[in-house]
Amino acid sequence: MTDWQVSGFEEVRELGRGAQGRVVLARHAERGTPVAIKYLPADADPEAQRRLRHEARMLGQVDNPHVARLYRLVETDEGVAIIMEAVEGVPFKTILERYGTLEPEAALTVLKGSLLGLAAAHTAGVVHRDYKPANVVVPADGRSKLIDFGIATPEGASSSAGTPLYMAPEQWRGGPASPATDVYAATCVFFECVTGRRPYEGGNQAALMNGHVNKPIPLEDLPTALRPLVAKGMAKEPDERPASAAVFVGELEEVARATYGPDWESRGVRVLTGTAIALAALFPLAAAGLAPGASVAAGAAGAGASTAGSTGVLTALGTKTTVAIAGTAVVGATAGGVGVYQAGRGEPAPKETAASSSPAAPPGVPITLGRFRLSVPQGWKVQRLGEKGGSYRVDVPGRCPANAWYPDMRKTYYNSGCPSFAVLDEDQMLWTQEVQEARYRQGKGFHPANDPGGVCPPKPATYRMRTPDRLMKKGLAQVGSRKAEYYEWRFYCLAQDVNLPRRDPFIQKTWFFPQSKILIVDEWNIPGLEKILAGATWL
Numbered sequence: 001m002t003d004w005q006v007s008g009f010e011e012v013r014e015l016g017r018g019a020q021g022r023v024v025l026a027r028h029a030e031r032g033t034p035v036a037i038k039y040l041p042a043d044a045d046p047e048a049q050r051r052l053r054h055e056a057r058m059l060g061q062v063d064n065p066h067v068a069r070l071y072r073l074v075e076t077d078e079g080v081a082i083i084m085e086a087v088e089g090v091p092f093k094t095i096l097e098r099y100g101t102l103e104p105e106a107a108l109t110v111l112k113g114s115l116l117g118l119a120a121a122h123t124a125g126v127v128h129r130d131y132k133p134a135n136v137v138v139p140a141d142g143r144s145k146l147i148d149f150g151i152a153t154p155e156g157a158s159s160s161a162g163t164p165l166y167m168a169p170e171q172w173r174g175g176p177a178s179p180a181t182d183v184y185a186a187t188c189v190f191f192e193c194v195t196g197r198r199p200y201e202g203g204n205q206a207a208l209m210n211g212h213v214n215k216p217i218p219l220e221d222l223p224t225a226l227r228p229l230v231a232k233g234m235a236k237e238p239d240e241r242p243a244s245a246a247v248f249v250g251e252l253e254e255v256a257r258a259t260y261g262p263d264w265e266s267r268g269v270r271v272l273t274g275t276a277i278a279l280a281a282l283f284p285l286a287a288a289g290l291a292p293g294a295s296v297a298a299g300a301a302g303a304g305a306s307t308a309g310s311t312g313v314l315t316a317l318g319t320k321t322t323v324a325i326a327g328t329a330v331v332g333a334t335a336g337g338v339g340v341y342q343a344g345r346g347e348p349a350p351k352e353t354a355a356s357s358s359p360a361a362p363p364g365v366p367i368t369l370g371r372f373r374l375s376v377p378q379g380w381k382v383q384r385l386g387e388k389g390g391s392y393r394v395d396v397p398g399r400c401p402a403n404a405w406y407p408d409m410r411k412t413y414y415n416s417g418c419p420s421f422a423v424l425d426e427d428q429m430l431w432t433q434e435v436q437e438a439r440y441r442q443g444k445g446f447h448p449a450n451d452p453g454g455v456c457p458p459k460p461a462t463y464r465m466r467t468p469d470r471l472m473k474k475g476l477a478q479v480g481s482r483k484a485e486y487y488e489w490r491f492y493c494l495a496q497d498v499n500l501p502r503r504d505p506f507i508q509k510t511w512f513f514p515q516s517k518i519l520i521v522d523e524w525n526i527p528g529l530e531k532i533l534a535g536a537t538w539l
Helices: 045-057 091-098 102-123 179-195 203-212 224-231 244-262 264-278 297-301 308-317 353-357 529-534
Strands: 009-019 024-029 034-041 070-076 079-085 089-091 136-139 365-370 373-374 379-384 393-395 420-426 470-479 482-494 503-513 518-522
Touching: 009 034, 034 045, 045 070, 045 079, 089 091, 089 264, 091 136, 091 179, 091 365, 091 379, 102 136, 102 179, 102 244, 102 264, 136 264, 179 224, 179 244, 203 529, 224 244, 244 264, 264 365, 365 393, 373 529, 470 503, 470 529
Parallel strands: none
Antiparallel strands: 009 024, 024 034, 034 079, 070 079, 089 136, 365 373, 379 393, 393 420, 420 518, 470 482, 482 503, 503 518
């Protein structure tokens, strides 16, 4: 049976399909303006149809540039559909998956944009209830947009629905939804953006509930200046959080200006613009040939709106603009039983041609590693080592040996058994045991153990020597505006039977800062790392 289509629009491609309906990218038949359309057939579950109508009603009450627009609800004998703005951008979820963390200025910019969108919804009496990275889109202009009000509810209604990773304590208790519910979720995502991990994690919902309801907020993972902001936004009781999202925006701006200077937001927007453009191959309109040729370039300059031809749609539809939802590299479709995101079916790899056709694409993606910032290639991901301190491992795309080391250690150990390098603070660099040999000593090779063991890069499942065999190189190396003591040491891998000959040598490169007590360790000969470190920015 042929799927029904809204009259006056031509379907370009299907973005997702579920048990109850589908989401398509379409264009207006006369003007060619792109839109996203959620369809439910007439025989769809009545509850699914009710939710889709509900979503349209919720969106119809909100008008804000940080919320994607709803153009029309269509009901016919063939089914129900909503026509939405198709936003050219990348889901924030994808950005976090690719890069792990963002600079604080960029994280604050996303939080501010989300809070402004939520504040507009709250003014209309609507609580989103499901704020999460997948429901935030970053267009090429770096100005985030909020999408998918599929489970939004009038303020004061029951609030048990949501995404467990970001649900406020009152949602777990089945209490009423309020603006403070959305503030809590947005602050959780901000925490994840800055630290690279969620505030509470667990293998099941009981563990997550215990974390959100009972456990202290892990503020020690955050920069000191941001801790009061997160403490307010994630307070356990709703009445202890900011009175509204709009009030929280004011508090955020005060902290951001005091900590990062008056131009913090412009820097944050530039970072988000560069990050979005680096993933331009995922832009849905460009992939479908619907985006104006200058759209990405305009975004790179931080100018103009990212919505493709919204004025044309409004003129063509002859309807008042009242709101918004979805349409990104993945058009949100959780309402109406569609429940699909295109990326959920296997995210397409960025195409070389698409990336190279984007003017003003930045040379790298910014990451912050404690005391300094680097610009690294797309695909490098930051892993914070341990719950406290300022140690990080940067995992680099590349062939991971078949005998890679224990996966459960990858969250805490400086060498993952796969291509990576580490930035270690005093806690990780100076082993906590009292045995002298297990401590890093200036001018010596690094090996945080008392005996042979750990990861040996050529063969991660084998042992490695406790001490290096030979010093290969020594000198000073530039890391941003500072100079580090630079060493290259030769180590060997060892068979489990230590009586067998040593074999499989590798070079350990270290950069040590005696004053800052920072050690950078590369045991995988990461291509271009020396040049990347030379371009570091100290914070």
